[in-house]
Amino acid sequence: MIIDGHAHTFGDFAYSERLIPLMNKLGVDKVVLCPGSADPDYVFELPEASYKETAKIHYFHILANIFYIRQHGKNIDNIDNEFVYSLVKEQPTRLLQYYWINPSNPELITKLEQDYKKMSFNGIKLHQCLNKFSNDDESMKEISLFAEEKNLPIFIHLYNFRESRKFVKLAREHPKTNYTVAHLMGMESIARHGKDLKNVYFDISTYFIISDKRIKYVMKKFGEDKVLFGTDSPLGKDNLENNLYKIKSMELTEKQKGKILGENLSKLLNL
Template sequence: MIIDGHAHACGEYLTVAGILKKLNENSTDAVVLCPGELNKDKGYKLPDLYLKYPNKDFIYVINRLTKMIIALTSAAKQIDEGNGYVFSLVRQAPQRIFQFFWVNPNDKNVVDKIEDKYALWNFKGIKLHQCWHKFSLQNENIGPIIKWAENKGLPVFIHLASRQDALDMVRLVNRHSDACFIIAHMIGMEVFSQAELQNKNVYFDMSGGQLIPQKKLLIAIEKFGAEKILMGTDTPYGIDNLKNAIARVHDLPLSEEEKRSILGGNLQRILGLNTFLTRLQRESEQ
């Protein structure tokens, strides 16, 4: 099974027709989707910095730029509406599109809000983003959000903003040793690769491949194993992201079994998709 493990409901993935077209063109089974720029069908061409600067990591610079753009555009205010839009897409293709619910930890009664939406939408994970919503991992709501996800057996996907946040994340991970975490874009790998992680359910997303140096990717695989790496695209931020991400996995010096794990096997296991898809099939036949 091949799964695009991280994408946004805009650009090429704005509509179900566009999503299925792109998945089918690349022999990909499914996509994990979260909100994007509402009603925007525009894609973004990004330079392959990992090829031009193989030993440099630009992610923290990009994070600072992202914070500035989000503050200027007030795009974060659209996340609730975006969550609803993602669900509307899932309803049309529940076997191909899986939702991660984007959460603002600063919201009042945030856990109640998550619980209410989960009862209606049955999403497959929680997303947090420190560049879109300004919050510390020491925020009083973070622990309850993590505990809620742990109790539901759902992963928490988090985009960290700084190296200090990566250090805080190590402490958070170790405090919640039974929860499942996905670190967006391998942010903070220089910290995680040196840390003693007591939690064995920490995974690393390789989406936004234009920014991930090969050295960083290989360090992640060497330190944590292919079973902890997830292929994603961050569509629409880049052109032909899905095609390029799949090709990059195939070019890695790994066994075919390890490549299959990165391409979708790991996420298939994390999300319990075998059981979920079997249930959907039975319901459709009734």
């Protein structure tokens, strides 16, 4: 089984009639979707090459813009979970939903409860660069308890190393809640301070910013069962295809590749 555990609803990924044929062509069984651009037709024009310096520069330009948003205290609030839900309803056997919420929302738990009752989403998405919050906020404890109760993983994009330390403390305080760290952000810090944690998983998107060396490092530190395939699609030309090629061409056993490409996430989501 192949599962893309990290994708967004814009470009081709905003239309099931485009996405499903692409999945079929590449042999992908399921894709986890979370909100993307407010405009579903918007596409980031990242360079084609996988490891060209220009690709990295362009990507870091995007990250710099995110850093600016965070530093100036702005929040991205046009989060369209309803749109993701509409796509999942169209293809319930192929598409999964991670529900994106801003932890600073004063109606946090009420909204989670109401929307989970309606959508039965598969996980919770948090982004510290686009929503300003800290991992030691009371709201993070509330979200963690909600996730534990509903048996949902929390997928989080960490902001910096300080927040990764706070994240380790949070994960330690909530051992029955599973967390996935996006893009291996803060992974080295987590390995240093929380390598004993059994409830932390790692997303390895995307192919032009995550090296083979770092993937093997996280496997060594946390085990091959904790590594999850993700692409951050459609960020990048032919991103799903290129991410698949990266994992399939790595010097790993077929068993290890199978776990990373889908078996680990299938178990985490109880599919």
